Amino acid sequence: MRHRLKDVAERAGVSVKTVSNVVNGYAHVRPDTRARVEEAIAVLNYRPNLSARNLRKGRTGVIALAVPELDIPYFAELARHVVTAAADLGWTVLIDQTGGGREQERVVASGITDHLIDGLIFSPLALTADDLINLDGTPMVLLGERVAHGPADHVVIDNVAAAREITNHLVGLGRRRIAAIGSQRTPEGASARLRLDGYRSALEEAGLGYDEALVAPAPVWHRADGAAAMRNLLSSGVRPDAVFCFNDTLALGALRALHEAGLRVPEDVAVAGFDGIEDGRFSVPTLTTIAPDKERIARLAVELLANRIDGDRTAEPRELAAPYRLESRESTQGR
């Protein structure tokens, strides 16, 4: 015999609604109540009938989050927040790692969505607004800067202002030869371009001028790329006294390269990153960074998607900005 929700509720001595809250992973259930429900679920071997529940609504109960790379910690941390925010609305999130390639992203944005999911939260690297404008009606929310003012709802942070703020932080500490790591010439490099713009405008406002010799490209933003770019800057003779890395993994690689070169951080070279990943709170030295409010980004994205799924699918796309914060730590301030 297959038990139902009300059998679990009866055995646990709680309401059906409470059992439903436990099954859906909602946070606001008291621990002892949760334990009683879980006990009853185990004894009865109850399994929630997601299919039936969602078929009634014409839904799968599943949304997808598509990100370029999960081993960039920013995306892994963002994924955790999206899973949490979606659970509050009763959704399961499946995560698709696109690799950032144009074809994989097109598959995500079209093929998969046709029959598997109710909606998609999508952080594209390679797709353009033109790629997305032809898609049929799966509700979608975009994250990041790639498809600005595109055909879908969009959650952004102000990359130019954030990059200007962290560059100003370095200027304010008296640094005069401030390098940048992470520039990209490809059409995919939208975040890179915006962060470079912010860096450049801060330098020019400070009267320091913009020197291309201080800007190191990094087609990929992993630790190894940051270390290689830092070594190149050091061996090129430009002698930076600070470096703004366009993400935290680049910055952690740069810290390593500076350590190997026998240079002190921040005394000889101050280092700043971007993303506010957990790693930077424990690195030696700890890492100064721009921390986007990932929890807020996730919550806004899930809310926009819910409005799209349940509401007017033809309404004008909305663009919402999430806040960020400069986290000043040892890599620029010292201990």
Added chain:
Amino acid sequence: MRHRLKDVAERAGVSVKTVSNVVNGYAHVRPDTRARVEEAIAVLNYRPNLSARNLRKGRTGVIALAVPELDIPYFAELARHVVTAAADLGWTVLIDQTGGGREQERVVASGITDHLIDGLIFSPLALTADDLINLDGTPMVLLGERVAHGPADHVVIDNVAAAREITNHLVGLGRRRIAAIGSQRTPEGASARLRLDGYRSALEEAGLGYDEALVAPAPVWHRADGAAAMRNLLSSGVRPDAVFCFNDTLALGALRALHEAGLRVPEDVAVAGFDGIEDGRFSVPTLTTIAPDKERIARLAVELLANRIDGDRTAEPRELAAPYRLESRESTQGR
């Protein structure tokens, strides 16, 4: 008009098979051929018809990978390898982050799988063999140690032997008061128990004895937990000269706590981790670790799952072991 695979092939001047290889993300296509195919796909606005292709086979073309936490880098790196290995067989992978809770894992292992996916690769923390034995027939492969000798195919590494090997490495460097961080008393702590067993047996073989005061619990294995456990060990007066952390994030936290306490690594305290994550190749100091062959784990899991989906679903479950390697770095060897 909706274009088809052969229209793309014709325009690109290649075979239909080659277009299919590009669309499926296979690696062995020459870059210039790939570029021609992508150009043709873009011009024709071709979208692969995954639904039709898979409906013919009675499949969704999608498998799921369920892991406890993506912001433990081990799981993020493993996910990348699973996505790659599955793409070689034409599968898209969706990733489910369970949080390691029993109820979420039960939902993954039953509800979702009913209609969305062809199979599941599952790294459970909380589920037991009894939870899994009642599941209906979605093909499943288990990773890790939790449900050893359970009802499904299983890819493991020998945690006891690996923990013994890294403890022996510390003994061989002359360390005598070797602490451990990461023990867990919960039934969920299967990896913790196996790694503790290996640590203990290495100490006893070396005639050093087992001292519970040197073993620090960590119910969760994040950096903050490793730092807190290390601080506790230091303030408890047990004066370790080495510490084996049961994963790399714990070890990175311990490195930070030792740095803050003004102790030198490895001169005062040698530190070793487990997981072989990328972070440990760039930390200051670099981290000695046990590196499971994640690429091999992913490939074995995908192959076992493919055999289950296409082959005999009632055959006896198989257990395959993947290799691991001791990576000796600065945190135990110095520079």
